[in-house]
Amino acid sequence: MDNPAGTPRGTGRLRADARRNRDLIIKAATSLFAERGLDVPMEDIARRAGVGVGTLYRRFPDRESLVTAIAESTFQAVLERVRTAVAEEPDAWGALTRFLHHSLELRLSLRFSLSSPGGYSLLRSADSREASVGLADILAELVRRAQAEGSLRGDVDVGDVLILLAGILTSPHAFPNDGRGDMPNRYITLILDALRAPGASRLPGRPQSFADVRPFLRAKHQGVEDAEEGGDDPVRS
Amino acid sequence: MDNPAGTPRGTGRLRADARRNRDLIIKAATSLFAERGLDVPMEDIARRAGVGVGTLYRRFPDRESLVTAIAESTFQAVLERVRTAVAEEPDAWGALTRFLHHSLELRLSLRFSLSSPGGYSLLRSADSREASVGLADILAELVRRAQAEGSLRGDVDVGDVLILLAGILTSPHAFPNDGRGDMPNRYITLILDALRAPGASRLPGRPQSFADVRPFLRAKHQGVEDAEEGGDDPVRS
Amino acid sequence: MDNPAGTPRGTGRLRADARRNRDLIIKAATSLFAERGLDVPMEDIARRAGVGVGTLYRRFPDRESLVTAIAESTFQAVLERVRTAVAEEPDAWGALTRFLHHSLELRLSLRFSLSSPGGYSLLRSADSREASVGLADILAELVRRAQAEGSLRGDVDVGDVLILLAGILTSPHAFPNDGRGDMPNRYITLILDALRAPGASRLPGRPQSFADVRPFLRAKHQGVEDAEEGGDDPVRS
Amino acid sequence: MDNPAGTPRGTGRLRADARRNRDLIIKAATSLFAERGLDVPMEDIARRAGVGVGTLYRRFPDRESLVTAIAESTFQAVLERVRTAVAEEPDAWGALTRFLHHSLELRLSLRFSLSSPGGYSLLRSADSREASVGLADILAELVRRAQAEGSLRGDVDVGDVLILLAGILTSPHAFPNDGRGDMPNRYITLILDALRAPGASRLPGRPQSFADVRPFLRAKHQGVEDAEEGGDDPVRS
DNA sequence: TATGAATGAGCATTCATTCAT
DNA sequence: AATGAATGAATGCTCATTCAT
Structure with a gap:
């Protein structure tokens, strides 16, 4: 095949x-x-x-399979990149930094692959593909190493990194179409500062593993059909 | 009422x-x-x-008016909240922190109000409303004060804060529907750490003012129309 | 009642x-x-x-009853007008002329009352009302007298007059919104010339009585539902 | 084909x-x-x-393009027909007569093409097409010739002919669905009689050229929007 | 196998008519 | 009796997907 x-x-x-x-x-x-x-x-x-x-x-x-396919190939590229970074950088923080910055080349693809209005998900697709597993493993390893070497704050995990990254990659504001091509890097850098050890603040919640993050990536529409007559308040908190 | x-x-x-x-x-x-x-x-x-x-x-x-209405009322609420925070907190960093955290009550609304796939924009609507100006002014002042008091890193501006915030608020991953209601706060906290003085890294690009950020809130679709009959490939390079 | x-x-x-x-x-x-x-x-x-x-x-x-009511009142007015014309003009042609011209005051109403896209019909409603009968009678009498006195061509009847009149009153082109208020009269005059005895041409078809004209004023949509798969050609001639 | x-x-x-x-x-x-x-x-x-x-x-x-397409093809056909008539008839009156009568084959199309409640207009579309210009030119020429040869009354112009024609073609009364297929011809004939030289009456207003008539073919609704919040009554006077 | 025509469900919006206040 | 809010059927148009050529 x-x-x-x-x-x-x-x-x-x-x-x-x-x-x-x-x-x-x-x-x-x-x-x-x-x-x-x-x-x-x-x-x-x-x-x-x-x-x-x-x-x-x-x-x-169908569209899903197209999106998925693109996500996969993007993933492949990212995977390759992180492998190179790991291989060539002396320490884990360096590899992480390089990986995050360099993956900007894939930012647009990633932006839609990682998470999107349509709800297609790279991770969901990836989950069923080794590429994803490979990336997850490498990133997890990288995080562990960076924490071991004292560069990455100890109270986060891969899932946290991905969520922060996804936030920026997803945000159109971070990708002006004009000349300011360094904008994304600006925010990636800020995120790296947030992740640097030791974290200034105590974080609420628990570190998010790759597995923690995965399930939230649902299909098509994130909500379910509803027909309540009016009463409940889904916004709650 | x-x-x-x-x-x-x-x-x-x-x-x-x-x-x-x-x-x-x-x-x-x-x-x-x-x-x-x-x-x-x-x-x-x-x-x-x-x-x-x-x-x-x-x-x-029409849909626009509904979105706009919600955005506006959300804006009002946020505005009120930031005012309270400024009034009650002794220092600017405290006000900023409290504002960002507390506005989580409005997170879902904000997530779509600030910017969205659909392209409706709180800021666009707000831009034509004093509420927006009010908020922009207050935030700008807050940022200045926080920098003066040495709590906020000097190489950022309101726009940067908003972009980071929007990134998280927009990201579905940061809003699990299960019990982990503290997830958003987790990432808000990380963002605050990123913003804390003195920044660990030198940031590429320039500080983004409110005005810098505004224009990126575009209509409908974030890209541009294209209708080339055939060949060219805008991504290749 | x-x-x-x-x-x-x-x-x-x-x-x-x-x-x-x-x-x-x-x-x-x-x-x-x-x-x-x-x-x-x-x-x-x-x-x-x-x-x-x-x-x-x-x-x-419902709408129908409103349209009908307006048609009726319009009819009343026209009826009054034609009665006056008949009473005050010495000959039938004069009465006819005066009636047609003067009814221009009612042109807009008539335009929609006589016949319309919606298919409501003054005549249909009128038919069930004495006003209509009254008008039909007077006009018929007028036509007969005019023909007797040799002013109206002999090969037409009331229905023909109404059809020609309706054509003009219905036509937006004959009612410019600019200053040319005499436009309708221009075409009414031309129509009167067409009707003047002796007609220059031999007319195809038969003179149309009031009764002949009535049935063609149908309800709502003039056609019938259809679902032919494609074949026949309804435009025929 | x-x-x-x-x-x-x-x-x-x-x-x-x-x-x-x-x-x-x-x-x-x-x-x-x-x-x-x-x-x-x-x-x-x-x-x-x-x-x-x-x-x-x-x-x-969209609907417009469908209407327009039909109008155009109709126009082409009419154009062809008038050309034939001009070529084959010895005098202008004959050509005019034949054209008007023969175009009855296109009556239904024309009825809606020339002008309609919906406001789409053959002329408007045609105006941007040479077919229209061609037809306008031919008709104008025909009118001039007919007046020169003394068959058409001198106080009318192309626009007048079109308005009278449109009036009849637009009128549903002139198009019974029953056997009386000669009805339209009946009224066309009457209109021709109205146009024959020398006109019996002095016409109010001025002869209407093609250009005079064109602007009255307006979009969508023939009236103007109105949105007064409350009281005033534009009709009263 | 590539093509692009055909299908029809889906969604926004309008408006006649009904009905609670 | 008057009001104007609520309803929902109707209609234009879009687009994912299927299928004939």
Whole structure:
């Protein structure tokens, strides 16, 4: 199914085309998702990819699978990046810093992949994919190491890092379209300052593991249908 | 509750029903906006409010006006809260802390009011309202005072605070629906740590004023229209 | 139910108010029908009349009855006018001319009363009312006299006159809103020229009596529901 | 039928279905517009055409474009017809007569194209199309020639002809659905008699050129918005 | 296999009419 | 009796997904 390089010539030819289309679609979808959100019409994606909708649907049976696929490839890229960072940086904090900053290259994709109005979720998809596990493991390890070396505050866990990161990556305010390309880095830096040991404040709640964070990423709509006549107040607190 | 001075007690009655419905609608919309985003079907809002769509539309001629109304009232509440905080807390940092934490009561509303996929914006609406100006002024003053007293790092401005805040308030991950009601406070606290003087890192970019941040609150979709017939790939690079 | 003049004082008082409201409604509806067509929202009519919709509906259970009522009163006015014309003009052609021209005062009302997109019909309503009969009789008599005196071409009947008249009164083009107030008279005059004896051309078809014209004024929608899969061609000729 | 030159006979096939649907839609819309006005539900049009609404909207993004398309094709046909008439008839009056009568084939379409409650207008659309200009020119020329040859009264212009024509074509009374198919011709003939030289009466107002008439073809509703909160009565006087 | 046409459910909004006050 | 709030059916239009070519 994921047969690389050494394919027999006859079939390889056809597959090459299909592959190319798939890539075009992913590229188109990635940019459109970034620009206009995960709700862009499928037809617009197909158009930008230069294929018909039919082709798009042949590759990705529905929007969910397209979003998911993009999330996965993004994840792959992030994974690669964090591995490099870990391999090349002497200490864990350095690796973490580099990873967070460098992943900015993937910010737009991530922004929509990590969490989005539509409710698709990289983590949910990732959960069912080893890439995710790989990343989760590496990050967890990185966090442990950084805490061990005394650079990362002890009262946080991977989930916390991801939530803070997602907050910024998700926020359109942090991504001005004008010249200020360093804006995201500005906020990543602030977040790193928040995470630096020793934390100035005592944090309410408990450190959030990767697993803690995962379940909150629900499908499509985060709420459930409702038909109460009027009474209860869901906003509560 | 909102009965203007000179009216006899019994008179407001006729209006009472309408008033009640309006309140129910606002309550329903607030919770649904929070749970499922600003794009929830109007019909769902009406249903949760226990009224017909027609009634909803009688009160709010279109979605925009509903969102705006909620945003405004939310803004009023926030404004009141920050004023109280400023009045009662001895120092600026305390006021800031209290304001950010306490405004959690408004977190769900704020999350969608401050900025959202739908693109309606509290600030945009607020911008045309003194409430907004009031809040902007108070926050700016607060930031200045906090920096003067040495509690807030000097290399940030109101806009930065808002962006960090919006990031968290906007992030669904920070708002688990289960028992962990202290999660948002957890991240608010982390953000406060990031903002505390002296900042550990040198921040890229420039401090963002309120005015710097405002323009990024755009309409509808965060990207720009595109309709190229075919090839070009805006993401590639 | 239709108690005129000599009413007991007690009740008469209330009825005066009701009467006034009815008149206001008719006036408002007449002008709005003229300005914006028979489809104006009932609420707009009520607003212009200065009453609530409820009041409007108390007087006129539905739109049809309102349109009909206006048509009737318009008819009354036209009837009066034609009677005067007949009484004061020495010959039938003069009476006809004067009637057509003078009824221009009622043009806007007539325009919507005689025939309209909505399909309400003065004649249909009128048919069930003596006013209509009265007008039909007078016009028929007028036509006969005019033909007898040799001023009106012999190959037309009342129905033809009405159709031509309706055509012009119905046409927005004949009623510019600018200063050219004589435009309608211009076309009425042309129509009179068409009707003048002896007609230059031989007319296809038969003279149309009042009765011939009546049945074509149908209710609401002139066509019938349809669900043919596609085949037949309803435009036929 | 519309197969552009160089294509192999078999190729146009793929498009054939779409083409057929488009034609079905146009046919359905034309008849429904004629029967029930330009405001018929799009869904009814789709049903009569035997397609889904979606298909209709794929071909015509909104009602306006559908109306416009029909108006244009109608215009083309009328244009062709008038050209033929001019070419084949020896004198201008003959051409005019023949054109007006023969265009009856297009009467239903024209009735709604020329002007309608919905306010879409053939002329408005046509105005931006050479077809319109072409027709206007030809008619103007025809009028001039007819006046030169002494058959058309001198005190009218193209606009007058169109207004009279529109009046009749617009009037449902002139289009009985029963057997009397010659009714429209009957009134066209009467109108021609009204236009014949020398006019019996002196006409009020001035001859209307095409340009004079054009501006009266307004959008949507023929009247102006009104929104007075309460009292004033614009009709009273 | 690629295409793009067709489908129809979904959602916003309007407005005639009913009904509680 | 008057008011105007509430209702919900109707309608335009969009877009995900299916399917014929």
